[in-house]
Amino acid sequence: MDITTFIQQMVNGFSLGSMYALIAIGYTMVYGVLRLINFAHGDIMMVGAFLGYTFISILGLPFPIAVLLAVVLSALAGIITDKIAYKPLRDAPRISLLITAIGISFFLENAFTVFAGGVPRAFPVPEYMENIFTVANITFSVSSIMVPAVTLFLLVGILFVLYRTKYGMAIRALSFDIKTVNLMGIDANMIISIVFALGSALAAVGGIFWVVNYPSVEPMMGVLVGLKAFAAAVVGGIGSVTGAVLGGFIIGFTEVVVIAFWPELGGFKDAFAFIFLIFVLIFKPTGIMGEDLEKSRF
Template sequence: MDITTFFQQCINGLSLGSMYALIAIGYTMVYGCLRLINFAHADIMMVGAFLSFFGMHSFGLPFFVSAIFAILLCGVLGVLVDKIAYVPLRNAPRISMLITAIGVSFFLENLFNILFGSTPRFFDAPQFFSQSIDFFGLNLTVITLVVPIVALILLVIVLGILYRTKQGMAIRASAFDISAIALMGINANSIIALVFAIGSTLAGIGGIFYAISYPTIDPLMGVLIGLKAFAAAVLGGIGSVGGAMIGGFILGFSEVMAVALFPELGGYKDAFAFLFLILVLLFRPIGIMGDWRLEKSRF
């Protein structure tokens, strides 16, 4: 592998890792507040891709208008999932919420399977995203460069919300003791709804980016991607937004580079990501930016 190909694969891995990171942030924020692995989160990513697709084809909306509406509706869907499925179980054992999360995931997958069919659909994004550009001698597509830039901007925005606003302070407080924030006059359900809205919005953006980069969508597209995003959150240290971003970058980079270095093993590319996760957790079980106080979680 020459140096040009190496750097080109690095950027490809960064782009893929950015998509994982956008979804992983939602996992890690919900876990930080509720100690809940929201398995329905990856399916919200699928919903974002489908809503954007049908906004263009069924209503004739321009791509960017359709994408914005899809992203906003994903945020609303995240709040509705919390209100309908999780709020009634706030005081229930955590296993009940976990089973409910799996049920919501299956519900969304089967709902879209019934409504739109299981046949994969081609996501025809504007040709602008697939145009090749020369970037310091590297031949890259526009979407490969756009995804990491947007992901980093969104990370800065999320961190700004968490550390520069009163709502962010309440979110971080809920990560340490959600029962105590009510004593401070904070509506815990509203704060958690905000967390679901932020995470689901990012998932919708990640889903649209993924559909542009790998232009085929189907109701089960979120299953494997969600597992990888969850692995990225664990790798970075679940409960840490920055850790989720780093974990996503590392996972995407390792997946792409493993295939580039060993092309004959390309059929096992999904296994490389989880193998790397296992190797890291063997030496640091709490993840790269995890907190040793396992009963606590931080952003």
């Protein structure tokens, strides 16, 4: 493999990893606050993609407005999910929350299958997102540049919220002790809703970018993507926002590079993300940037 091909694969991996990173941030934030692996998170990504499809194809809205509406409604869906499914179980054993999360995942998948049908639908990608240009024999598309740029911008925004705002301070305090936060006069349930809203909004952005690059929407699209994003969060260090982004890039690079070096293994590309996860957990169980969560979170 020559250097040009290698750099081209790095560009592709960076774009793919950015989409995993956007979804992984939601996993790690919810886990940091509630110690909950929200397995319905990948399906929120699917909801965001379907909303974008509906606003563009059916209602004929411009792409930027459709994306904004999809993100806002996905954030609202995250809040509603927390209020209905998770809030009543705040004091229940963690296994109850985990089973509920799996139930919500199945509910969303089957609900969209019933109402939208199980047949994949072509996503109407704006023409300007498909524009391609070449620099030094390296091919770029507008989406391959936009996705990493938006991911890094949103990462900076999330870190700003966490470390430079009162709500961020409340989120970090909540991740240590919910009862103490309540005693200090902070509405813990409201802060948890904010966490779900932020995570769901990022998942929606990731979902829309996903269907821009792989233009097909269907109810089960969030299952494997969500699992890979969860693997990314664990690889980077579950509970670390920066680690989730790093893990997303690593998983994306792993998939692309494996296919580039060993094309005959292309059918097994999905397995390599989880093989890499196993190796990371063997040598560093807390993940690459993970720390003892009793000492540091986010």
